[in-house]
Amino acid sequence: xxxxxxxxxxxxxxxxxxxxxxxxxxxVILSMRxxxxxxxxxxxxxxxxxxQQPTTLGEVxxxxxxxxxxxxxxxxxxxCALAGEMAGHGLVRLGGETGTT
Numbered sequence: 310x311x312x313x314x315x316x317x318x319x320x321x322x323x324x325x326x327x328x329x330x331x332x333x334x335x336x337v338i339l340s341m342r343x344x345x346x347x348x349x350x351x352x353x354x355x356x357x358x359x360x361q362q363p364t365t366l367g368e369v370x371x372x373x374x375x376x377x378x379x380x381x382x383x384x385x386x387x388x389c390a391l392a393g394e395m396a397g398h399g400l401v402r403l404g405g406e407t408g409t410t
Contacts, residue, residue: 315389317367319404323360326399342399352377353391360401366392 323329329338335350336357349357352373359369370385377384395401 315366315392315403317365317370317385319366320363321360321366321369321392321401321403322363323357324399324402329357338400340398340400345398347395347398347400352379352387356388356391 326341327338328341329336331354334354335348336354338347338349338357339345340347355373355376356369359372366385366388370381370388373379373384373388374381379387392401392403396403
């Protein structure tokens with residue numbers, strides 16, 4: 310995957326190369342590409358629910374700021390870090406990435 314400069318306008322959506330399930334207040338995600346499970350709780354689980362439909366990093370940030378006690382800049386920085394990690398494992402698509410390689 311090529312590096313994508315992340316901005317608030319960057320599109321993000323869950324990829325088709327994963328399977329996920331909600332367990333109480335957590336989400337478990339299986340990367341079909343890597344055969345590895347990932348777990349998210351709290352804010353991460355909420356972010357995962359938001360990216361099930363195409364959205365932007367700015368829209369996700371705004372929702373997180375409205376629902377949790379966090380400053381906008383911190384929320385955006387943390388979201389970018391999480392989004393980059395998830396994209397690296399094939400869990401989400403960022404920018405204009407296609408679903409298959």
